[in-house]
Amino acid sequence: MSETDAVKKSPKKSEETRARILEAALSIFRERGFERATMREIATEAEVAVGAAYYYFDSKDAIVMAFYERAQAAMQPEIAARLDRAKTLEARLRAIVSTKFEYFAPNRKLLAALTAHTDPEHPLSPFSRECASIRAEDVAQFDRAAADSGVSLPPTIAPYLGRLLWMYQMGLILFWVYDRSEEQARTMFLYEKTLKMLTVGLKLAGFPLLRPLHKLAGELLAVVYGDA
Amino acid sequence: MSETDAVKKSPKKSEETRARILEAALSIFRERGFERATMREIATEAEVAVGAAYYYFDSKDAIVMAFYERAQAAMQPEIAARLDRAKTLEARLRAIVSTKFEYFAPNRKLLAALTAHTDPEHPLSPFSRECASIRAEDVAQFDRAAADSGVSLPPTIAPYLGRLLWMYQMGLILFWVYDRSEEQARTMFLYEKTLKMLTVGLKLAGFPLLRPLHKLAGELLAVVYGDA
DNA sequence: ATGATAATCTGAACGCGTTCAAGTGCCGAG
DNA sequence: CTCGGCACTTGAACGCGTTCAGATTATCAT
Numbered sequence: 001m002s003e004t005d006a007v008k009k010s011p012k013k014s015e016e017t018r019a020r021i022l023e024a025a026l027s028i029f030r031e032r033g034f035e036r037a038t039m040r041e042i043a044t045e046a047e048v049a050v051g052a053a054y055y056y057f058d059s060k061d062a063i064v065m066a067f068y069e070r071a072q073a074a075m076q077p078e079i080a081a082r083l084d085r086a087k088t089l090e091a092r093l094r095a096i097v098s099t100k101f102e103y104f105a106p107n108r109k110l111l112a113a114l115t116a117h118t119d120p121e122h123p124l125s126p127f128s129r130e131c132a133s134i135r136a137e138d139v140a141q142f143d144r145a146a147a148d149s150g151v152s153l154p155p156t157i158a159p160y161l162g163r164l165l166w167m168y169q170m171g172l173i174l175f176w177v178y179d180r181s182e183e184q185a186r187t188m189f190l191y192e193k194t195l196k197m198l199t200v201g202l203k204l205a206g207f208p209l210l211r212p213l214h215k216l217a218g219e220l221l222a223v224v225y226g227d228a
Numbered sequence: 229m230s231e232t233d234a235v236k237k238s239p240k241k242s243e244e245t246r247a248r249i250l251e252a253a254l255s256i257f258r259e260r261g262f263e264r265a266t267m268r269e270i271a272t273e274a275e276v277a278v279g280a281a282y283y284y285f286d287s288k289d290a291i292v293m294a295f296y297e298r299a300q301a302a303m304q305p306e307i308a309a310r311l312d313r314a315k316t317l318e319a320r321l322r323a324i325v326s327t328k329f330e331y332f333a334p335n336r337k338l339l340a341a342l343t344a345h346t347d348p349e350h351p352l353s354p355f356s357r358e359c360a361s362i363r364a365e366d367v368a369q370f371d372r373a374a375a376d377s378g379v380s381l382p383p384t385i386a387p388y389l390g391r392l393l394w395m396y397q398m399g400l401i402l403f404w405v406y407d408r409s410e411e412q413a414r415t416m417f418l419y420e421k422t423l424k425m426l427t428v429g430l431k432l433a434g435f436p437l438l439r440p441l442h443k444l445a446g447e448l449l450a451v452v453y454g455d456a
Numbered sequence: 457a458t459g460a461t462a463a464t465c466t467g468a469a470c471g472c473g474t475t476c477a478a479g480t481g482c483c484g485a486g
Numbered sequence: 487c488t489c490g491g492c493a494c495t496t497g498a499a500c501g502c503g504t505t506c507a508g509a510t511t512a513t514c515a516t
Contacts, residue, residue, distance in 0.1 A: 013464090013512090014463075014464070017464080017465090038501080038502065038503085039502080039503060039504080040501090040502085040503095048465070048466090049465065049466045049467060050466085050467075050503090050504085051464095051465060051466055051467070051504095051505085051506085052464075052465050052466075054503090054504070054505075055463090055464065055465070056464095059503080059504075060503065060504090112347065115346060115347075116345060116346060116347035116350065117344060117345060117346065117347075118343060118344060118345065118346050118402060119340065119343075119344035119345075119406070120406055121406075122344065174346060175452075178347070178348055178349075186451050186452075186454070189447075189451050190448065190451060190452065193444055193447055193448045193451075194448065196444060197441060197444045197445065197448070200440060200441060200444070201441065204437075204438070204441075207437075209432075209435075209437075210432070212428060213425060213428060213429065213432075216421055216424060216425045216428070217425065219417075219421055220418065220421045220422065220425070223414050223417050223418060223421075224403075224414075224418065226414070241494095242493075242494070245494085245495095266471080266472065266473085267472080267473060267474080268471090268472085268473095276495075276496090277495060277496045277497060278473090278474085278496090278497075279474095279475085279476085279494095279495065279496055279497070280494075280495055280496075282473090282474070282475075283493090283494065283495070287473080287474075288473065288474090
Protein backbone atom coordinates (compact mmCIF):
# COMPACT_ATOMS: atom_id res chain seq x y z
CA MET A 1 0.00 0.00 0.00
CA SER A 2 2.99 2.22 0.43
CA GLU A 3 3.23 1.60 -3.31
CA THR A 4 -0.15 3.14 -4.08
CA ASP A 5 0.68 5.97 -1.73
CA ALA A 6 3.90 6.53 -3.57
CA VAL A 7 1.97 6.65 -6.83
CA LYS A 8 -0.44 9.17 -5.39
CA LYS A 9 2.49 11.24 -4.20
CA SER A 10 4.39 10.91 -7.45
CA PRO A 11 3.63 14.53 -8.42
CA LYS A 12 5.49 15.28 -5.18
CA LYS A 13 3.80 16.47 -2.05
CA SER A 14 5.65 19.78 -2.15
CA GLU A 15 4.14 20.50 -5.57
CA GLU A 16 0.74 20.19 -3.98
CA THR A 17 1.67 22.64 -1.21
CA ARG A 18 3.00 25.06 -3.78
CA ALA A 19 -0.21 24.76 -5.76
CA ARG A 20 -2.30 25.25 -2.63
CA ILE A 21 -0.45 28.46 -1.79
CA LEU A 22 -0.77 29.70 -5.37
CA GLU A 23 -4.49 28.99 -5.50
CA ALA A 24 -5.08 30.58 -2.10
CA ALA A 25 -3.23 33.68 -3.25
CA LEU A 26 -5.03 33.93 -6.58
CA SER A 27 -8.38 33.46 -4.89
CA ILE A 28 -7.68 36.35 -2.54
CA PHE A 29 -6.14 38.49 -5.30
CA ARG A 30 -9.23 38.01 -7.43
CA GLU A 31 -11.53 38.82 -4.55
CA ARG A 32 -9.77 41.76 -2.99
CA GLY A 33 -7.11 42.75 -5.53
CA PHE A 34 -3.35 42.42 -5.24
CA GLU A 35 -2.67 45.35 -2.92
CA ARG A 36 -5.27 44.53 -0.32
CA ALA A 37 -4.24 40.89 -0.04
CA THR A 38 -1.72 40.11 2.70
CA MET A 39 0.83 37.33 2.79
CA ARG A 40 -0.37 36.28 6.25
CA GLU A 41 -3.89 35.94 4.92
CA ILE A 42 -2.68 33.90 1.95
CA ALA A 43 -0.65 31.64 4.23
CA THR A 44 -3.59 31.11 6.57
CA GLU A 45 -5.90 30.33 3.67
CA ALA A 46 -3.36 27.80 2.38
CA GLU A 47 -2.93 26.41 5.92
CA VAL A 48 0.80 27.06 6.15
CA ALA A 49 3.01 29.58 7.94
CA VAL A 50 4.12 32.74 6.16
CA GLY A 51 7.60 31.32 5.90
CA ALA A 52 6.31 28.43 3.79
CA ALA A 53 4.86 30.83 1.25
CA TYR A 54 8.30 32.41 0.97
CA TYR A 55 9.88 28.99 0.62
CA TYR A 56 7.92 28.51 -2.60
CA PHE A 57 7.74 32.07 -3.86
CA ASP A 58 10.46 34.70 -3.59
CA SER A 59 7.95 37.46 -2.99
CA LYS A 60 4.34 38.50 -3.27
CA ASP A 61 5.18 39.77 -6.75
CA ALA A 62 6.57 36.35 -7.66
CA ILE A 63 3.16 34.77 -7.04
CA VAL A 64 1.66 37.06 -9.66
CA MET A 65 4.51 36.17 -12.01
CA ALA A 66 3.74 32.47 -11.50
CA PHE A 67 0.16 33.18 -12.49
CA TYR A 68 1.33 35.19 -15.49
CA GLU A 69 3.67 32.45 -16.69
CA ARG A 70 0.99 29.83 -16.28
CA ALA A 71 -1.47 32.00 -18.21
CA GLN A 72 1.07 32.51 -20.96
CA ALA A 73 1.71 28.76 -21.25
CA ALA A 74 -2.02 28.06 -21.26
CA MET A 75 -2.83 30.61 -23.96
CA GLN A 76 0.09 29.88 -26.25
CA PRO A 77 -1.33 26.76 -28.01
CA GLU A 78 -4.81 28.27 -28.26
CA ILE A 79 -3.39 31.37 -29.90
CA ALA A 80 -1.15 29.35 -32.21
CA ALA A 81 -4.15 27.33 -33.38
CA ARG A 82 -6.25 30.41 -33.97
CA LEU A 83 -3.38 32.08 -35.84
CA ASP A 84 -3.17 29.16 -38.22
CA ARG A 85 -6.83 29.48 -39.08
CA ALA A 86 -6.75 33.24 -39.69
CA LYS A 87 -5.33 34.82 -42.84
CA THR A 88 -5.69 38.60 -42.62
CA LEU A 89 -3.74 40.67 -40.15
CA GLU A 90 -6.96 41.89 -38.61
CA ALA A 91 -8.24 38.38 -38.01
CA ARG A 92 -4.92 37.35 -36.54
CA LEU A 93 -4.75 40.28 -34.19
CA ARG A 94 -8.25 39.40 -33.09
CA ALA A 95 -7.08 35.87 -32.42
CA ILE A 96 -4.37 37.07 -30.06
CA VAL A 97 -6.15 39.87 -28.30
CA SER A 98 -9.50 38.13 -27.89
CA THR A 99 -7.85 35.04 -26.44
CA LYS A 100 -6.19 37.21 -23.82
CA PHE A 101 -9.37 39.09 -22.96
CA GLU A 102 -11.22 35.81 -22.54
CA TYR A 103 -8.52 34.23 -20.41
CA PHE A 104 -8.00 37.25 -18.22
CA ALA A 105 -11.64 38.25 -17.85
CA PRO A 106 -12.08 36.48 -14.49
CA ASN A 107 -8.76 37.95 -13.36
CA ARG A 108 -9.07 41.60 -14.24
CA LYS A 109 -8.37 42.77 -10.69
CA LEU A 110 -5.37 40.52 -10.51
CA LEU A 111 -4.09 41.65 -13.90
CA ALA A 112 -4.07 45.21 -12.60
CA ALA A 113 -0.95 44.26 -10.64
CA LEU A 114 0.76 43.55 -13.95
CA THR A 115 -0.21 46.78 -15.65
CA ALA A 116 0.06 49.20 -12.74
CA HIS A 117 3.76 49.97 -13.20
CA THR A 118 5.62 51.67 -16.03
CA ASP A 119 8.92 51.60 -14.18
CA PRO A 120 11.02 49.00 -16.06
CA GLU A 121 12.88 48.32 -12.85
CA HIS A 122 9.77 47.13 -11.06
CA PRO A 123 9.47 43.32 -11.29
CA LEU A 124 5.81 43.47 -12.30
CA SER A 125 6.21 46.09 -15.00
CA PRO A 126 5.49 44.78 -18.50
CA PHE A 127 8.83 46.33 -19.45
CA SER A 128 10.85 44.64 -16.71
CA ARG A 129 13.67 42.16 -17.05
CA GLU A 130 11.50 39.66 -15.17
CA CYS A 131 8.84 39.85 -17.87
CA ALA A 132 11.35 39.80 -20.72
CA SER A 133 10.83 36.18 -21.76
CA ILE A 134 7.05 36.42 -21.71
CA ARG A 135 7.31 39.67 -23.60
CA ALA A 136 9.55 38.03 -26.21
CA GLU A 137 7.02 35.23 -26.71
CA ASP A 138 4.27 37.77 -27.15
CA VAL A 139 6.24 39.77 -29.68
CA ALA A 140 7.02 36.57 -31.59
CA GLN A 141 3.28 35.92 -31.82
CA PHE A 142 2.72 39.34 -33.30
CA ASP A 143 5.58 38.81 -35.73
CA ARG A 144 3.92 35.58 -36.85
CA ALA A 145 0.62 37.42 -37.18
CA ALA A 146 2.22 40.02 -39.44
CA ALA A 147 4.15 37.53 -41.58
CA ASP A 148 2.72 37.13 -45.14
CA SER A 149 -0.49 38.84 -44.17
CA GLY A 150 -0.51 41.33 -47.03
CA VAL A 151 0.95 44.27 -45.13
CA SER A 152 4.04 45.74 -46.74
CA LEU A 153 6.06 48.30 -44.88
CA PRO A 154 9.33 49.96 -45.77
CA PRO A 155 12.30 47.88 -44.58
CA THR A 156 13.22 50.55 -42.04
CA ILE A 157 9.97 49.97 -40.17
CA ALA A 158 9.00 46.38 -40.88
CA PRO A 159 11.36 44.80 -38.32
CA TYR A 160 9.64 46.69 -35.53
CA LEU A 161 6.08 45.81 -36.48
CA GLY A 162 5.83 42.96 -33.96
CA ARG A 163 6.99 45.16 -31.12
CA LEU A 164 4.70 47.97 -32.19
CA LEU A 165 1.72 45.65 -32.27
CA TRP A 166 2.68 44.34 -28.83
CA MET A 167 2.68 47.92 -27.60
CA TYR A 168 -0.74 48.50 -29.13
CA GLN A 169 -2.03 45.41 -27.34
CA MET A 170 -0.56 46.56 -24.03
CA GLY A 171 -2.37 49.86 -24.37
CA LEU A 172 -5.60 48.06 -25.08
CA ILE A 173 -5.18 45.77 -22.07
CA LEU A 174 -4.25 48.69 -19.84
CA PHE A 175 -7.40 50.52 -20.87
CA TRP A 176 -9.41 47.36 -20.30
CA VAL A 177 -8.05 46.77 -16.81
CA TYR A 178 -9.20 50.17 -15.62
CA ASP A 179 -12.33 50.36 -17.75
CA ARG A 180 -15.26 50.86 -15.36
CA SER A 181 -17.97 50.83 -18.03
CA GLU A 182 -20.57 48.06 -18.07
CA GLU A 183 -18.94 44.86 -19.34
CA GLN A 184 -15.97 47.02 -20.38
CA ALA A 185 -18.03 48.23 -23.32
CA ARG A 186 -15.74 51.19 -23.88
CA THR A 187 -12.75 48.92 -24.33
CA MET A 188 -14.67 46.73 -26.75
CA PHE A 189 -15.57 49.81 -28.79
CA LEU A 190 -11.96 50.96 -28.69
CA TYR A 191 -10.84 47.49 -29.70
CA GLU A 192 -13.05 47.47 -32.81
CA LYS A 193 -12.25 50.99 -33.88
CA THR A 194 -8.50 50.87 -33.34
CA LEU A 195 -8.25 47.53 -35.08
CA LYS A 196 -9.97 49.00 -38.10
CA MET A 197 -7.85 52.11 -37.88
CA LEU A 198 -4.71 50.03 -37.66
CA THR A 199 -5.48 48.04 -40.77
CA VAL A 200 -6.54 51.12 -42.72
CA GLY A 201 -3.49 52.94 -41.42
CA LEU A 202 -1.12 50.15 -42.40
CA LYS A 203 -2.55 50.13 -45.91
CA LEU A 204 -2.04 53.86 -46.19
CA ALA A 205 1.43 53.58 -44.74
CA GLY A 206 2.72 52.24 -48.03
CA PHE A 207 1.81 55.38 -49.98
CA PRO A 208 4.82 57.23 -51.37
CA LEU A 209 3.25 60.42 -50.09
CA LEU A 210 4.41 59.34 -46.66
CA ARG A 211 7.97 58.72 -47.76
CA PRO A 212 9.39 61.53 -45.56
CA LEU A 213 7.69 59.96 -42.56
CA HIS A 214 9.20 56.55 -43.29
CA LYS A 215 12.74 57.77 -42.88
CA LEU A 216 11.88 59.61 -39.69
CA ALA A 217 10.00 56.67 -38.23
CA GLY A 218 12.83 54.31 -39.07
CA GLU A 219 15.45 56.39 -37.30
CA LEU A 220 13.15 56.81 -34.37
CA LEU A 221 12.44 53.14 -33.89
CA ALA A 222 16.12 52.32 -34.21
CA VAL A 223 16.90 54.59 -31.30
CA VAL A 224 13.96 53.52 -29.13
CA TYR A 225 14.65 49.82 -29.54
CA GLY A 226 18.37 50.30 -30.05
CA ASP A 227 19.93 48.82 -26.94
CA ALA A 228 17.70 49.13 -23.87
CA MET B 229 12.79 93.98 19.08
CA SER B 230 9.92 91.60 19.55
CA GLU B 231 8.53 93.61 16.67
CA THR B 232 11.37 92.78 14.30
CA ASP B 233 11.25 89.21 15.52
CA ALA B 234 7.58 89.09 14.73
CA VAL B 235 8.33 90.40 11.26
CA LYS B 236 10.98 87.76 10.78
CA LYS B 237 8.59 85.13 11.99
CA SER B 238 5.67 86.48 10.05
CA PRO B 239 5.90 83.62 7.57
CA LYS B 240 5.13 81.55 10.68
CA LYS B 241 7.61 79.30 12.36
CA SER B 242 5.65 76.24 11.38
CA GLU B 243 6.08 77.16 7.74
CA GLU B 244 9.80 76.96 8.28
CA THR B 245 9.49 73.48 9.80
CA ARG B 246 7.38 72.38 6.90
CA ALA B 247 9.94 73.73 4.47
CA ARG B 248 12.76 72.04 6.37
CA ILE B 249 10.99 68.67 6.15
CA LEU B 250 10.26 69.16 2.46
CA GLU B 251 13.85 70.08 1.66
CA ALA B 252 15.21 67.20 3.70
CA ALA B 253 12.91 64.82 1.86
CA LEU B 254 13.76 66.19 -1.59
CA SER B 255 17.45 66.07 -0.83
CA ILE B 256 17.22 62.40 0.10
CA PHE B 257 14.88 61.59 -2.79
CA ARG B 258 17.31 63.17 -5.22
CA GLU B 259 20.22 61.31 -3.74
CA ARG B 260 18.76 57.87 -3.23
CA GLY B 261 15.47 57.92 -5.13
CA PHE B 262 11.96 57.88 -3.73
CA GLU B 263 11.71 54.19 -2.87
CA ARG B 264 14.98 53.95 -0.97
CA ALA B 265 14.29 57.01 1.15
CA THR B 266 12.65 56.34 4.51
CA MET B 267 10.40 58.64 6.51
CA ARG B 268 12.57 58.11 9.61
CA GLU B 269 15.61 59.23 7.66
CA ILE B 270 13.78 62.28 6.35
CA ALA B 271 12.60 63.18 9.85
CA THR B 272 16.09 62.79 11.28
CA GLU B 273 17.58 64.92 8.52
CA ALA B 274 14.96 67.60 9.22
CA GLU B 275 15.60 67.25 12.97
CA VAL B 276 12.04 66.33 13.91
CA ALA B 277 10.22 63.16 14.93
CA VAL B 278 8.47 61.05 12.30
CA GLY B 279 5.13 62.20 13.63
CA ALA B 280 5.99 65.79 12.78
CA ALA B 281 6.55 64.87 9.15
CA TYR B 282 3.06 63.38 9.12
CA TYR B 283 1.67 66.49 10.75
CA TYR B 284 2.73 68.48 7.70
CA PHE B 285 2.33 65.85 4.98
CA ASP B 286 -0.39 63.23 4.78
CA SER B 287 1.99 60.66 3.40
CA LYS B 288 5.32 60.05 1.72
CA ASP B 289 3.50 60.40 -1.60
CA ALA B 290 2.15 63.76 -0.50
CA ILE B 291 5.69 65.11 -0.19
CA VAL B 292 6.30 64.32 -3.83
CA MET B 293 3.00 65.97 -4.70
CA ALA B 294 4.10 69.10 -2.84
CA PHE B 295 7.24 69.12 -4.95
CA TYR B 296 5.21 68.57 -8.10
CA GLU B 297 2.81 71.40 -7.30
CA ARG B 298 5.66 73.74 -6.50
CA ALA B 299 7.38 72.79 -9.75
CA GLN B 300 4.19 73.40 -11.68
CA ALA B 301 3.73 76.82 -10.12
CA ALA B 302 7.37 77.72 -10.81
CA MET B 303 7.30 76.65 -14.45
CA GLN B 304 3.93 78.15 -15.32
CA PRO B 305 5.03 81.78 -15.86
CA GLU B 306 8.22 80.75 -17.64
CA ILE B 307 6.23 78.60 -20.05
CA ALA B 308 3.60 81.29 -20.55
CA ALA B 309 6.30 83.80 -21.45
CA ARG B 310 7.98 81.44 -23.87
CA LEU B 311 4.64 80.58 -25.45
CA ASP B 312 3.99 84.23 -26.16
CA ARG B 313 7.27 84.55 -28.00
CA ALA B 314 6.78 81.44 -30.15
CA LYS B 315 4.51 81.33 -33.18
CA THR B 316 4.67 77.88 -34.75
CA LEU B 317 3.32 74.80 -33.02
CA GLU B 318 6.75 73.23 -33.08
CA ALA B 319 8.36 76.20 -31.36
CA ARG B 320 5.60 76.27 -28.77
CA LEU B 321 5.88 72.60 -28.00
CA ARG B 322 9.59 73.13 -27.59
CA ALA B 323 8.84 75.91 -25.15
CA ILE B 324 6.77 73.64 -22.94
CA VAL B 325 8.80 70.45 -23.12
CA SER B 326 12.22 72.06 -22.88
CA THR B 327 11.20 74.08 -19.84
CA LYS B 328 10.16 70.88 -18.12
CA PHE B 329 13.31 69.03 -19.05
CA GLU B 330 15.41 71.90 -17.72
CA TYR B 331 13.47 72.20 -14.49
CA PHE B 332 13.34 68.49 -13.80
CA ALA B 333 16.89 67.67 -14.88
CA PRO B 334 18.31 67.81 -11.33
CA ASN B 335 15.31 65.79 -10.13
CA ARG B 336 15.15 62.92 -12.59
CA LYS B 337 15.34 60.28 -9.88
CA LEU B 338 12.62 62.03 -7.94
CA LEU B 339 10.44 62.42 -11.00
CA ALA B 340 10.54 58.66 -11.46
CA ALA B 341 8.10 58.45 -8.54
CA LEU B 342 5.63 60.45 -10.61
CA THR B 343 5.93 58.36 -13.75
CA ALA B 344 6.26 54.89 -12.25
CA HIS B 345 2.53 54.18 -12.02
CA THR B 346 -0.09 53.80 -14.72
CA ASP B 347 -2.80 52.85 -12.23
CA PRO B 348 -5.14 55.86 -12.13
CA GLU B 349 -6.05 54.94 -8.57
CA HIS B 350 -2.51 55.41 -7.35
CA PRO B 351 -2.05 58.94 -5.95
CA LEU B 352 1.21 59.47 -7.83
CA SER B 353 -0.04 58.30 -11.20
CA PRO B 354 -0.18 61.06 -13.83
CA PHE B 355 -3.74 59.89 -14.45
CA SER B 356 -4.87 60.07 -10.83
CA ARG B 357 -7.52 62.27 -9.28
CA GLU B 358 -4.79 63.80 -7.13
CA CYS B 359 -2.95 64.98 -10.23
CA ALA B 360 -6.11 66.13 -12.01
CA SER B 361 -5.65 69.85 -11.46
CA ILE B 362 -2.01 69.86 -12.50
CA ARG B 363 -2.95 67.75 -15.49
CA ALA B 364 -5.68 70.22 -16.43
CA GLU B 365 -3.22 73.11 -16.28
CA ASP B 366 -0.83 71.19 -18.49
CA VAL B 367 -3.53 70.40 -21.04
CA ALA B 368 -4.56 74.06 -21.07
CA GLN B 369 -0.97 74.98 -21.97
CA PHE B 370 -1.04 72.59 -24.90
CA ASP B 371 -4.39 73.97 -25.99
CA ARG B 372 -2.89 77.46 -25.97
CA ALA B 373 0.10 76.15 -27.92
CA ALA B 374 -2.19 74.73 -30.60
CA ALA B 375 -4.46 77.78 -30.84
CA ASP B 376 -3.99 79.77 -34.07
CA SER B 377 -0.73 78.03 -34.85
CA GLY B 378 -1.61 77.04 -38.38
CA VAL B 379 -2.70 73.51 -37.70
CA SER B 380 -6.17 72.71 -38.92
CA LEU B 381 -7.79 69.46 -37.93
CA PRO B 382 -11.29 68.18 -38.57
CA PRO B 383 -13.70 69.36 -35.87
CA THR B 384 -14.11 65.79 -34.65
CA ILE B 385 -10.47 65.67 -33.63
CA ALA B 386 -9.49 69.25 -32.89
CA PRO B 387 -11.00 69.40 -29.38
CA TYR B 388 -8.73 66.58 -28.26
CA LEU B 389 -5.49 67.99 -29.59
CA GLY B 390 -4.43 69.45 -26.24
CA ARG B 391 -4.96 66.17 -24.46
CA LEU B 392 -3.17 64.25 -27.21
CA LEU B 393 -0.19 66.56 -27.03
CA TRP B 394 -0.15 66.15 -23.25
CA MET B 395 -0.04 62.41 -23.78
CA TYR B 396 2.83 62.79 -26.23
CA GLN B 397 4.71 64.84 -23.69
CA MET B 398 4.10 62.26 -20.94
CA GLY B 399 5.55 59.57 -23.16
CA LEU B 400 8.60 61.69 -23.82
CA ILE B 401 9.10 62.39 -20.12
CA LEU B 402 8.61 58.73 -19.25
CA PHE B 403 11.27 57.74 -21.75
CA TRP B 404 13.55 60.44 -20.39
CA VAL B 405 13.19 59.36 -16.78
CA TYR B 406 14.39 55.85 -17.57
CA ASP B 407 16.85 56.82 -20.28
CA ARG B 408 20.24 55.51 -19.21
CA SER B 409 22.17 56.87 -22.19
CA GLU B 410 24.83 59.52 -21.68
CA GLU B 411 23.13 62.85 -20.94
CA GLN B 412 19.87 61.19 -22.02
CA ALA B 413 21.01 61.54 -25.61
CA ARG B 414 18.48 58.98 -26.81
CA THR B 415 15.62 61.03 -25.42
CA MET B 416 16.97 64.17 -27.04
CA PHE B 417 17.14 62.36 -30.37
CA LEU B 418 13.60 61.06 -29.86
CA TYR B 419 12.48 64.56 -28.91
CA GLU B 420 13.80 66.08 -32.13
CA LYS B 421 12.53 63.34 -34.40
CA THR B 422 9.06 62.98 -32.92
CA LEU B 423 8.57 66.71 -32.88
CA LYS B 424 9.37 66.84 -36.57
CA MET B 425 7.17 63.81 -37.19
CA LEU B 426 4.35 65.40 -35.28
CA THR B 427 4.42 68.61 -37.27
CA VAL B 428 4.73 66.77 -40.57
CA GLY B 429 2.01 64.38 -39.47
CA LEU B 430 -0.35 67.16 -38.47
CA LYS B 431 0.14 68.81 -41.85
CA LEU B 432 -0.68 65.56 -43.60
CA ALA B 433 -3.63 64.95 -41.33
CA GLY B 434 -5.64 67.54 -43.25
CA PHE B 435 -5.46 65.66 -46.55
CA PRO B 436 -8.84 64.43 -47.78
CA LEU B 437 -7.18 61.10 -48.49
CA LEU B 438 -7.36 60.49 -44.77
CA ARG B 439 -11.05 61.30 -44.52
CA PRO B 440 -12.01 57.73 -43.50
CA LEU B 441 -9.50 57.92 -40.67
CA HIS B 442 -10.93 61.22 -39.42
CA LYS B 443 -14.32 59.71 -38.68
CA LEU B 444 -12.76 56.72 -36.97
CA ALA B 445 -10.39 58.82 -34.92
CA GLY B 446 -13.20 61.13 -33.84
CA GLU B 447 -15.39 58.31 -32.57
CA LEU B 448 -12.42 56.80 -30.83
CA LEU B 449 -11.42 59.92 -29.00
CA ALA B 450 -15.00 60.56 -27.95
CA VAL B 451 -15.11 57.19 -26.24
CA VAL B 452 -11.67 57.37 -24.68
CA TYR B 453 -12.22 60.81 -23.22
CA GLY B 454 -15.96 60.39 -22.89
CA ASP B 455 -16.52 60.29 -19.14
CA ALA B 456 -13.52 58.83 -17.27
C1' DA C 457 16.00 -0.09 11.88
C1' DT C 458 19.37 3.92 11.93
C1' DG C 459 21.60 7.77 11.32
C1' DA C 460 22.87 11.48 8.01
C1' DT C 461 21.53 14.61 4.81
C1' DA C 462 18.45 17.38 2.46
C1' DA C 463 13.75 19.22 1.86
C1' DT C 464 10.14 21.43 4.01
C1' DC C 465 8.06 24.25 7.44
C1' DT C 466 7.66 27.38 11.57
C1' DG C 467 6.97 31.84 13.87
C1' DA C 468 9.52 35.51 15.99
C1' DA C 469 11.75 39.55 14.40
C1' DC C 470 13.17 43.39 11.17
C1' DG C 471 12.45 47.70 8.61
C1' DC C 472 9.06 50.02 6.35
C1' DG C 473 4.91 53.61 6.04
C1' DT C 474 1.59 55.14 9.00
C1' DT C 475 -1.32 56.23 13.31
C1' DC C 476 -2.26 58.03 17.66
C1' DA C 477 -2.55 59.02 22.65
C1' DA C 478 0.03 61.84 25.15
C1' DG C 479 2.89 65.47 25.76
C1' DT C 480 5.09 70.52 25.23
C1' DG C 481 5.12 75.29 24.59
C1' DC C 482 2.96 79.46 23.15
C1' DC C 483 -0.59 83.11 23.24
C1' DG C 484 -4.45 85.78 24.42
C1' DA C 485 -8.56 86.38 27.60
C1' DG C 486 -9.56 87.04 32.47
C1' DC D 487 0.14 86.58 36.51
C1' DT D 488 -2.33 82.41 35.07
C1' DC D 489 -4.89 79.38 32.94
C1' DG D 490 -7.39 77.22 29.04
C1' DG D 491 -7.03 76.22 24.47
C1' DC D 492 -4.61 75.45 20.39
C1' DA D 493 -0.78 74.56 17.25
C1' DC D 494 2.80 71.72 17.25
C1' DT D 495 5.74 67.67 18.54
C1' DT D 496 6.88 63.23 20.33
C1' DG D 497 7.91 58.20 20.04
C1' DA D 498 5.76 53.86 20.91
C1' DA D 499 2.89 50.78 18.39
C1' DC D 500 0.37 48.73 14.30
C1' DG D 501 0.09 46.04 10.02
C1' DC D 502 2.59 45.18 6.16
C1' DG D 503 6.28 42.36 3.15
C1' DT D 504 10.18 39.91 4.09
C1' DT D 505 14.07 37.23 6.50
C1' DC D 506 16.10 33.76 9.18
C1' DA D 507 17.66 30.57 12.75
C1' DG D 508 15.97 26.73 14.09
C1' DA D 509 12.49 22.74 14.28
C1' DT D 510 10.36 19.07 11.80
C1' DT D 511 9.80 15.77 8.28
C1' DA D 512 11.16 13.02 4.22
C1' DT D 513 14.70 10.30 1.83
C1' DC D 514 17.87 6.87 1.51
C1' DA D 515 22.41 4.41 1.88
C1' DT D 516 24.05 1.28 5.22
